[in-house]
């Protein structure tokens with residue numbers, strides 16, 4: 001539950017800054033309630049959670065391990081790759097739980113929201129802390145569904161390393177690419193775990209190839225599988241040249257043997273492993289000069305003499321430098337391969353001191369998370385993850401700083417590290433850069449309380465939900481006075497609706513789901529406007545002349561330019577007023593009232609009568625822009641989604657025919673074992689409710705992933721139809 005997390009590292013000097021992922025009210029509330037009833041669903045937890053309510057001092061030694069022995073890691077992947085199942089195994093083998101949870105039975109530790117258990121998917125991240133062979137591991141299970149990418153992004157900000165879980169029969173899937181890119185952005189060292197090796201169609205080679213090709217990463221094969229599909233029975237440890245076999249009669253996978261590969265008993269496997277080890281050594285030497293010197297100097301004649309620890313140290317260096325990724329394999333469901341994965345986490349992923357944080361702050365109440373249970377603790381050392389409660393005015397992604405100068409320093413750093421191209425207009429915007437990037441919502445619908453008297457309750461609930469989930473936007477429709485919910489996808493809005501009912505006991509009604517369009521202009525237009533108003537004995541008089549013109553930015557932030565005569569001696573307050581006016585006018589385009597993108601505004605002249613209020617300046621500029629936008633040739637832009645459908649050959653033509661009817665364009669069709677993978681683009685408006693359609697078309701055998709690609713101009717006929725519908729005749733899309 002990263003929403004409840006904050007991360008900080010001790011500095012004995014001044015307290016500069018603290019990154020906070022804000023309190024997730026609902027999950028916290030749910031978990032505090034559960035704390036009262038203690039252990040949920042009869043699951044059996046071992047020592048740490050059992051300490052709740054006991055002597056806090058005895059916990060102190062447990063919670064303050066040496067920093068080098070701490071691993072803050074996340075688990076990330078495409079939906080259904082097996083993150084939650086892998087996490088459950090990890091918790092079991094580490095002794096955190098005493099029975100194995102099952103996603104399909106709905107009794108896992110980390111998926112504890114009702115919606116998660118019912119749907120078998122992860123929606124909010126969950127954090128758990130456990131020990132493995134003398135290391136303290138803080139682990140975060142993140143959601144895989146594309147509607148919840150923001151949740152993944154905010155997890156990544158507090159992680160030092162990550163395990164990327166793949167379905168070995170599918171290799172790199174659409175959402176893996178997205179999270180991989182996010183992890184690249186936050187420079188997080190990773191390990192790959194090829195899960196589901198037991199599944200029919202699982203292919204180690206194929207999955208490794210897809211990591212190489214699609215993620216453009218350099219896989220380091222630290223293991224080889226022993227059998228694939230039904231024949232999968234264990235793994236070969238390439239670094240140590242050992243065979244790890246799980247006892248087929250053990251039903252929890254705890255029982256496995258690790259034996260050196262011998263010429264006598266395994267000649268073929270030994271040969272294959274030696275080749276793989278030699279290749280690994282060469283690959284690492286290519287990436288790490290220190291290791292290359294060692295290998296060439298002492299071991300060039302015989303790589304077999306190279307001690308495993310030296311190879312591991314070099315693998316660790318390249319993993320931390322992110323020039324390559326270790327790859328391991330297994331089957332979480334069949335309880336094979338998880339213990340070596342845990343070993344790899346401790347050996348190859350960084351400790352917090354190996355990452356670059358300098359943040360610290362004292363907080364009055366600190367809690368240590370154990371999924372949905374928490375223990376109050378007096379203090380915490382560097383690199384740990386903890387929760388804090390009671391921050392009333394923060395929202396997810398906020399950065400809390402002890403002073404404005406440290407906040408600005410953080411913003412500057414975020415700007416440099418994020419490689420931001422746009423120069424921000426004012427200080428407030430620059431400060432925002434330190435937070436997470438919030439994707440623009442693509443869907444919206446109206447939401448109504450059961451009665452007018454309940455509107456304040458609904459407003460309060462939505463405010464709470466927005467604080468923990470900034471990808472949820474709420475606005476008021478100026479014409480109808482209705483509250484409008486804007487979200488990342490159908491599922492996102494559905495879950496919000498469900499949570500309002502379950503967690504706050506408020507029954508609400510949703511209007512039809514609609515697509516969030518945008519607008520742009522096709523030609524440059526000039527306009528002038530004057531606002532002359534006398535309020536009391538004060539005269540407010542502004543005259544502005546400006547031009548709106550098309551530019552390519554793919555952004556709803558207008559580019560603002562000033563003529564030399566205007567910018568000269570322009571007071572900061574007036575400049576901010578002008579920019580507020582421009583921004584507010586561009587939020588509501590003349591065609592559909594949607595945000596206007598790809599525009600630049602040039603302010604050619606501006607005359608302000610002394611004493612005119614900034615509100616009047618904003619109002620005049622805003623009105624003038626709206627006038628100009630109305631005069632321009634206009635174009636509706638619609639969200640275009642990147643679609644990936646995995647379908648068996650028998651249904652391929654049916655799915656393609658259906659996509660053609662949805663104004664879809666096909667980019668390529670690949671073959672992946674028995675399946676065809678269709679990738680292409682389709683307008684969002686045409687793909688609503690697609691999961692039901694696809695299920696019906698393919699008798700439930702196909703899966704798909706959807707991601708916003710860009711906003712694209714609608715063709716004139718479709719635009720006319722849309723505008724006709726929106727002109728008040730019907731609202732259906």
Ligand SMILES: Nc1nc2c(ncn2[C@@H]2O[C@H](COP(=O)(O)OP(=O)(O)OP(=O)(O)O)[C@@H](O)[C@H]2O)c(=O)[nH]1
Nearest residue numbers: 080081082083084085103121122144196331332333
């Ligand atoms: N055959 C096989 N199935 C697995 C394995 N691991 C997980 N599964 C199944 O795959 C499905 C998805 O597993 P989860 O653990 O919920 O996957 P997830 O990645 O956490 O999914 P989200 O939380 O929704 O993103 C479940 O039906 C699991 O039983 C595995 O190793 N082999």
